Amino acid sequence: MNSQLNPLPLLPPSRSVSQSYPTVVRRTALTDTPLTSTPSSPRGLQANDGYNIPPSLELPRRATTLDVPGLTSSRVSPDGTIAARDVGSKLVIVMVGLPARGKSYITKKLARYMNWLQHETKIFNVGNTRRQSKHHVGPASHPLPDSPVLEAAAGLKSPPPVELDTSHAANFFAPDNPQTAALRESWALQTLDELLDWVLHGNGSIGILDATNSTVKRRRTVLNRVKDRSNGELKVLFLESVCDDKELLEQNIRLKLSGPDYKGQDPEIALADFRMRVKNYEKTYETIGDEEEKFEGFQYVKMIDVGRKVVAYNTQGFLAGQAVFFLLNFNLAERQIWITRHGESEDNILGKLGGDASLSPKGVKYAKALARFMDNQRSEFRRRQLERFSLQSTVSRISSQPTTPKGEPVEPHFCVWTSMLKRSIETAKWFDEDTYDIKQMRMLNELGSGICDGMTYEEIRQKFPKEYEARVNDKIGYRYPGVGGESYLDVINRLRPVIVEVERMQDHVLLIGHRVVARVLLAYFMNLGRQAIGDLDVPLNTLWVLEPKPYGVYWAVYQYDENKDWFYKIENSNSLNSTPANNTPPPEQTTSSTPSDVASPEAALPLDAKDTCPPSTANMPPPPLPQGSRSTNATGPSRLSNETRSAESAAGVDIYISSLQ
Numbered sequence: 001m002n003s004q005l006n007p008l009p010l011l012p013p014s015r016s017v018s019q020s021y022p023t024v025v026r027r028t029a030l031t032d033t034p035l036t037s038t039p040s041s042p043r044g045l046q047a048n049d050g051y052n053i054p055p056s057l058e059l060p061r062r063a064t065t066l067d068v069p070g071l072t073s074s075r076v077s078p079d080g081t082i083a084a085r086d087v088g089s090k091l092v093i094v095m096v097g098l099p100a101r102g103k104s105y106i107t108k109k110l111a112r113y114m115n116w117l118q119h120e121t122k123i124f125n126v127g128n129t130r131r132q133s134k135h136h137v138g139p140a141s142h143p144l145p146d147s148p149v150l151e152a153a154a155g156l157k158s159p160p161p162v163e164l165d166t167s168h169a170a171n172f173f174a175p176d177n178p179q180t181a182a183l184r185e186s187w188a189l190q191t192l193d194e195l196l197d198w199v200l201h202g203n204g205s206i207g208i209l210d211a212t213n214s215t216v217k218r219r220r221t222v223l224n225r226v227k228d229r230s231n232g233e234l235k236v237l238f239l240e241s242v243c244d245d246k247e248l249l250e251q252n253i254r255l256k257l258s259g260p261d262y263k264g265q266d267p268e269i270a271l272a273d274f275r276m277r278v279k280n281y282e283k284t285y286e287t288i289g290d291e292e293e294k295f296e297g298f299q300y301v302k303m304i305d306v307g308r309k310v311v312a313y314n315t316q317g318f319l320a321g322q323a324v325f326f327l328l329n330f331n332l333a334e335r336q337i338w339i340t341r342h343g344e345s346e347d348n349i350l351g352k353l354g355g356d357a358s359l360s361p362k363g364v365k366y367a368k369a370l371a372r373f374m375d376n377q378r379s380e381f382r383r384r385q386l387e388r389f390s391l392q393s394t395v396s397r398i399s400s401q402p403t404t405p406k407g408e409p410v411e412p413h414f415c416v417w418t419s420m421l422k423r424s425i426e427t428a429k430w431f432d433e434d435t436y437d438i439k440q441m442r443m444l445n446e447l448g449s450g451i452c453d454g455m456t457y458e459e460i461r462q463k464f465p466k467e468y469e470a471r472v473n474d475k476i477g478y479r480y481p482g483v484g485g486e487s488y489l490d491v492i493n494r495l496r497p498v499i500v501e502v503e504r505m506q507d508h509v510l511l512i513g514h515r516v517v518a519r520v521l522l523a524y525f526m527n528l529g530r531q532a533i534g535d536l537d538v539p540l541n542t543l544w545v546l547e548p549k550p551y552g553v554y555w556a557v558y559q560y561d562e563n564k565d566w567f568y569k570i571e572n573s574n575s576l577n578s579t580p581a582n583n584t585p586p587p588e589q590t591t592s593s594t595p596s597d598v599a600s601p602e603a604a605l606p607l608d609a610k611d612t613c614p615p616s617t618a619n620m621p622p623p624p625l626p627q628g629s630r631s632t633n634a635t636g637p638s639r640l641s642n643e644t645r646s647a648e649s650a651a652g653v654d655i656y657i658s659s660l661q
Helices: 103-116 126-132 148-154 178-201 216-230 246-258 267-284 318-327 346-350 361-398 422-427 457-463 465-473 488-504 515-526 642-650
Strands: 091-096 121-125 206-210 235-242 299-304 309-313 337-341 414-418 437-440 508-513 542-549 552-561 566-569
Touching: 091 103, 091 178, 091 216, 091 318, 103 121, 103 206, 103 235, 103 318, 103 488, 103 515, 121 126, 121 178, 126 178, 126 206, 178 206, 178 216, 216 235, 235 318, 246 267, 299 318, 309 318, 318 488, 337 361, 337 515, 361 414, 361 422, 361 508, 361 542, 361 552, 361 566, 414 422, 422 508, 457 465, 488 508, 488 515, 508 515, 515 542
Parallel strands: 091 206, 091 235, 121 206, 235 299, 337 508, 414 437, 414 508
Antiparallel strands: 299 309, 337 542, 542 552, 552 566
């Protein structure tokens, strides 16, 4: 088949105009208003307009500065988003690194954060382009051959030598294969052009190219392509992921077996094939270094072990600065993040907005139960943590390739954060301050309702019908009039330091917020789009938990049962109000010493404004993304290999990997 595989021609370079003049202004984005209506803001003609512009008429570059949705405003961008014509304020992030170094994990996490801040961000994965091509290249296209190379690597008996089919095995990625190298180069540039079309001609602010880009030559080609198509205006940030942690690298490699390239393949053969693929890349891999720092405008960030160490060079621009700041706060520590609303308040009973009312008797009861439940969950987390450590130690002793655990894990501290409002502070009243770090934060205050504070929605509709209608038409962008009035966008920016701190810290945390605050926090972790945030159902007496992992997030939703005065995980239900099943009673009523599965986080993800948790069956199909969520992975949710799942299940944890991470 090798002899029949002809290299595809590289995609032609972007069209350029006549070379009569050394410089051509090539504005690829129109102003937000017709040209004739903006005489005071002239723009250059597009390259494909067919005109040659003398250097003497070249327009000066536009100033590039911060644009923050909801916080800044200009004539061309009233809502603070980056205007189409301000190409220099946009950003292209180019991933660099060998396979299984956490590039996709980093891109999804970064895209989730930037999208949450309302900067339109999209990931363009070269591997997806390869898999979707007419050649259907990848191990999943055909069964991997029982080649001597693969079988030797897998420790199996070798059959007579056979030629390895390069269209669907690791040999396809060999650097000395000119036929496949041309294909891979073509797909990389095709994906890059799709990214540039979206950023330059669409509504994109940040495009992320997810690929290896592992040589200086490839990175130079990418940089030149971006400069050529944007007339040098669009900034490029190279983001290299390096992994020196052997344990983490081994986890990443094994998780690759659940990806689309090895779907349905024998695990041992697939693992050997992927290791060969990595070795092929290692032959030509060139880390970013001093040579590339000499390139004009070259900027990069190098992450070691997913944030354990970060090196930044020459970063320029507001978006690049925001990205680097976020990358500085990555960590993979085991911990739990809990989110809930305060207990029922007196104003909740009356349906009033805002205010600073105290808890009702029901709210007090919820607060007391919440403190007891957190004590229980904290103990259960520690039990599972030590159980996994014991299992890993046992596996290490009996394994043919032992890996010594790094020592008994340290028990995380537990923080409880409330707003500055009474109903939130009172909900944390029954937590023991000797064992919990309790702190009040103004950032967690409810959305300010301005002149509508203390009113019901019906009163607003009658007294301020235009304001009521405006809010209905744009729930996220609408800002309540009057002193202290806020919009959802204001709350997002107010919560930004909270999100960054949650990502940075290695401790457990319980955030006791309010309806809008809980919506915005959950929108970040669930990767919800703008229009879905305002409709997310976050009722009282409900508790969300998530556990970040190197390969995803554990989700669970708990509901408080007032009659039993305890929290129960919602399972097999289509509504938060459904009666949960298969849960154990509170600790004082438990008759068995066997740990209850109420403490074991499962994959439970709100599907829309009312749906919450899919079944926790190991072989269940992955749940759909929440309505309005942003898909950052064309392949959807992925699952662990059977080997990894069995090991974790033995430790009392059923694993589900969410594509939202």
